[in-house]
Amino acid sequence: MLEYRALNKKAINCMRMAALIGTVILLVIAIVLVIFLRDVIWLMLLLGALLALDAVYVIAVPIIRYKRYKYRITEDEIDVIEGFIWVKREIVPIERLHKIEIAQGPIDRLYKLAKVEVTTAGGDVTIRFLERDVAERIADSLKIRINTIARKEKVEDADDERKVQMPS
Amino acid sequence: MTREKFRCHPSIIVENLGAAFIAFALISINSFNEFLSVFSEIGSIPSKGVIITFVIVLTLMGGIIFWQYRVWYKTLISITDGTIEIERNTINRKHKSYGIKNISNVNLEQNILEQILRTYKIKIDTDSLSTSNETDIKIVLGKDQALEFKAEIMRLVAINKNIVDDEEAEMQFASTKDYDISYSVKDIVMHSFYELPLSSILSVLILVGIALVFFGAVDTDDNVMDIVVKSFGGMLALFIALTTSAARGVLSFLRFFNFRAKRFKNKLIISQGLLKKRTYEIPIDRINAIKIIEPAISRIFNKQSIELVNVGAGDEKEEGAFLLLSKSKKEIDSFMETLLPEFVTSTDENLEGQPKEARMIVIIHQLVYVIPLTVALMASILLREQINIAVYIPVIVYTVLMLFLLISALIKFKTAGLNVGNDYIAIASGTYKKTTKLIKYDKIQYLRADQSPLARLKKLQRYRLFILANQGNNINETGLFYKDKFQDIYERM
Numbered sequence: 001m002l003e004y005r006a007l008n009k010k011a012i013n014c015m016r017m018a019a020l021i022g023t024v025i026l027l028v029i030a031i032v033l034v035i036f037l038r039d040v041i042w043l044m045l046l047l048g049a050l051l052a053l054d055a056v057y058v059i060a061v062p063i064i065r066y067k068r069y070k071y072r073i074t075e076d077e078i079d080v081i082e083g084f085i086w087v088k089r090e091i092v093p094i095e096r097l098h099k100i101e102i103a104q105g106p107i108d109r110l111y112k113l114a115k116v117e118v119t120t121a122g123g124d125v126t127i128r129f130l131e132r133d134v135a136e137r138i139a140d141s142l143k144i145r146i147n148t149i150a151r152k153e154k155v156e157d158a159d160d161e162r163k164v165q166m167p168s
Numbered sequence: 169m170t171r172e173k174f175r176c177h178p179s180i181i182v183e184n185l186g187a188a189f190i191a192f193a194l195i196s197i198n199s200f201n202e203f204l205s206v207f208s209e210i211g212s213i214p215s216k217g218v219i220i221t222f223v224i225v226l227t228l229m230g231g232i233i234f235w236q237y238r239v240w241y242k243t244l245i246s247i248t249d250g251t252i253e254i255e256r257n258t259i260n261r262k263h264k265s266y267g268i269k270n271i272s273n274v275n276l277e278q279n280i281l282e283q284i285l286r287t288y289k290i291k292i293d294t295d296s297l298s299t300s301n302e303t304d305i306k307i308v309l310g311k312d313q314a315l316e317f318k319a320e321i322m323r324l325v326a327i328n329k330n331i332v333d334d335e336e337a338e339m340q341f342a343s344t345k346d347y348d349i350s351y352s353v354k355d356i357v358m359h360s361f362y363e364l365p366l367s368s369i370l371s372v373l374i375l376v377g378i379a380l381v382f383f384g385a386v387d388t389d390d391n392v393m394d395i396v397v398k399s400f401g402g403m404l405a406l407f408i409a410l411t412t413s414a415a416r417g418v419l420s421f422l423r424f425f426n427f428r429a430k431r432f433k434n435k436l437i438i439s440q441g442l443l444k445k446r447t448y449e450i451p452i453d454r455i456n457a458i459k460i461i462e463p464a465i466s467r468i469f470n471k472q473s474i475e476l477v478n479v480g481a482g483d484e485k486e487e488g489a490f491l492l493l494s495k496s497k498k499e500i501d502s503f504m505e506t507l508l509p510e511f512v513t514s515t516d517e518n519l520e521g522q523p524k525e526a527r528m529i530v531i532i533h534q535l536v537y538v539i540p541l542t543v544a545l546m547a548s549i550l551l552r553e554q555i556n557i558a559v560y561i562p563v564i565v566y567t568v569l570m571l572f573l574l575i576s577a578l579i580k581f582k583t584a585g586l587n588v589g590n591d592y593i594a595i596a597s598g599t600y601k602k603t604t605k606l607i608k609y610d611k612i613q614y615l616r617a618d619q620s621p622l623a624r625l626k627k628l629q630r631y632r633l634f635i636l637a638n639q640g641n642n643i644n645e646t647g648l649f650y651k652d653k654f655q656d657i658y659e660r661m
Contacts, residue, residue: 077658085621091658092614121295122613122634122642 004070004081011069011129014111015062021107023054071127073138075145078118080127095149096120100142102135118142173244173255177287180308181236183279245307247320250328252292252305266305269328270294272454272479274321276314278445288314292321293479295454295636322449347428347439348506351493356427360420362471362494366464366600368416375409378402427493431507436476438491450478456635457607457644458491458511460500464600472500474513477605477641511592511606519585519596519604525626526648527581532622534577541569576600584647586631588656593633595646605644609660611635617654627651 030047037043065084072079078092099119108114114135115128130138242257252266273293282289292305309317351359382402425442436455438448457477466472474492492503497513504513522530548562576599585596585604593612596604616632623629628648635642 083619087619087624089617089654090614091616091654093661096613120613120634121636125614 002072002074004072004079007066007069007129008113008131008134009066010111010113010131012062012066014107014113014129015065016058017107017110019054019058019062023058026050026054069129073141078125078127078142080125082128090125092118092120092125094142094145096122097142097146100139100146102139104132116142171247173246174313175244176240177285177308177310177313178240179281179285179287181233181240183281183308184236184239185233247317247324249324252321254305266292266294268321268324271321271325272451274318274325274449276318276445276447280443282308283445286311290314290318295479325451347430347437349430349492349503350426350428351424353425355493355495356421356424357417359424359473359493360417362466362469363420363463363473364416364465368413369465372409372413375405379405379409424490424493427490429491429507436491436507440490450476452508452510454478455508456611456637457605457641458508458513459641460513460604460606462602462604466494467600467602470496472497472513474500474504477607477635477637479636479638510608513606518587518589519594520587520649522581522584522647523626523628523650526623526628527578529620529622529626529628529648530581531574531577533620534573537573538570541566581647586646586649586653588653588660590660593657593660595633595644597645597647607633607635607644609657612657612661615654615658615661617651623648629654631657633657 030051033043033047061084065082068084068087069082071081076094078094079089080091081087081089097118097120101117101119102114103117104114108129112132113129114132115126116130116135116138117124117126127135127138239256239258244255244257246253246255250268252268254262254264254266256262271292272295273291275291275293277289277291278287279289287308287310290305290307290309291303292307294304307314307317379402382405383399422442422444424440427440428438430437434452436448436450436452438450440446455476455478459475459477461473461475462471471494473490473494475489476491478489491507492500495503501513504511545562545566580599583596583598583602585594587594592606592608594604594606596602613634613636616634617629618632619629626648627650629651630648631646631653633644633646635644
């Protein structure tokens with residue numbers, strides 16, 4: 001059985017950068033509250049606690065998420081495991097795929113990373129934080145497998161039709 | 169049927185104008201006296217405000233009517249061998265092509281206006297996740313043209329699927345006057361009763377309680393006016409309780425009136441409705457799952473009903489997806505053998521309950537509701553200026569709510585069940601309303617397993633099965649079960 005693959009180490013900094021955007025917003029709100037409501041003690045304590053939690057989120061969470069993130073693509077399926085507090089595992093049979101897309105957000109582009117989004121009739125599954133060339137190789141190999149499955153089904157349908165039309 | 173382009177029946181203009189006309193009527197009624205005085209004072213100069221309002225309203229109405237007429241005139245429909253084409257050549261030009269091969273449902277509907285004008289609304293749905301919450305195509309045609317159009321679409325669907333040839337496809341859609349299952353008026357009334365949600369019953373009981381409190385405050389020594397004033401609150405509460413219950417019952421009755429179902433070769437035909445008649449034709453291979461529904465009252469009386477999960481039936485709020493209305497389990501099993509033998513509904517004995525390690529986790533997850541309730545209780549005590557007997561009221565309410573949450577968590581734990589069968593998977597869930605879903609493995613698009621930190625300690629997981637369906641039915645979640653089920657489910661997909 002194929003082994004699970006880990007992400008490139010650049011994924012840690014990419015996750016950290018995304019978390020920092022939230023931190024910036026939180027800091028702006030904190031500064032405004034400190035300027036206008038610094039006498040409200042419980043609010044200041046709550047703000048302090050939130051900032052401390054956010055620091056943990058930015059520093060420690062990307063490392064845990066990186067260590068936990070694994071993916072595997074076999075002949076038949078895509079298997080992705082990821083998460084921090086809640087861990088999820090998603091498994092998609094390749095024959096269920098309708099669409100494959102490579103996407104790059106602004107932060108992904110900064111670290112030359114990309115994500116592969118596969119779409120089924122029931123929803124999407126994403127493999128994130130891949131190097132661009134790895135994402136393209138994965139997308140290409142999935143497209144080849146989908147075409148092979150589609151050709152195989154077409155041959156099987158034609159065989160079935162011939163059996164129906166053949167005189168008894 | 170001709171392959172030339174055609175338009176909808178012009179009555180669609182009136183249907184689309186419906187809301188605008190109601191608004192106009194309301195404005196007119198409000199301003200009626202003023203309008204009347206304008207026309208009765210011949211020779212006198214009416215106020216500018218009245219005239220301006222009148223002109224604006226008329227202009228707006230004229231504009232809306234003209235626009236709707238233009239949309240109707242410029243919208244053309246045609247059928248090819250592989251697609252349904254809808255062209256709209258107004259300011260926003262659109263040309264939509266729907267693949268015949270992807271059509272999952274072709275349904276007929278008649279509201280009151282359509283019944284008077286002898287037209288039908290044809291609703292066509294495709295196997296598309298992006299439009300699974302709405303109907304893809306709606307066309308209004310005269311009765312004969314509608315039936316011809318529907319027959320042509322169904323013929324092309326059959327040909328595109330390569331299942332049957334032309335001649336047999338036409339014979340497939342024979343008369344559907346004889347239904348396999350039909351429900352009497354009594355059955356439908358009882359179904360409306362069994363279907364009542366617990367929240368509705370509790371609301372009525374609370375309102376009746378409030379009414380009794382108000383009536384209890386009335387003193388027989390009071391004068392008539394005082395009695396009326398004091399009992400007004402009670403009368404209002406009773407009025408709300410009775411009208412909401414009656415309205416729910418009446419709507420349910422109108423929706424399910426003359427409910428009938430039939431199995432015809434490889435599809436189900438369901439007909440229902442009094443003021444709005446609907447006929448659904450659902451291909452068997454487009455049924456992605458079925459749901460065995462048991463609301464609280466049904467569970468007490470040992471009744472069940474069956475709903476279909478299919479892209480097309482039940483994707484608009486007022487539509488139904490019911491295959492069978494409330495009956496005993498034995499009758500449901502028997503009806504299902506006639507209508508849909510592909511699914512066996514007597515699943516209770518095969519359902520595996522959650523492991524006992526999951527019980528504490530389910531209770532702890534309910535604690536998320538305890539925190540805000542506890543904060544509310546503490547605030548209500550601490551903010552009091554003086555502690556007196558009235559402080560016990562929030563404490564009593566809190567205690568009752570805690571007990572309710574605990575009992576609900578235990579019922580939820582007991583209700584959850586899972587059976588990884590050979591042909592389909594059965595998932596039971598719910599608290600007071602139990603829903604058991606039967607999903608065929610080839611309809612599952614992908615599988616997900618979720619673990620919270622507590623569940624990870626006990627090697628338990630919650631599974632989510634994603635299927636093609638409208639919102640609310642596309643994600644099917646199980647309770648907490650051991651990790652080995654994951655491979656079991658996946659191997660069968």
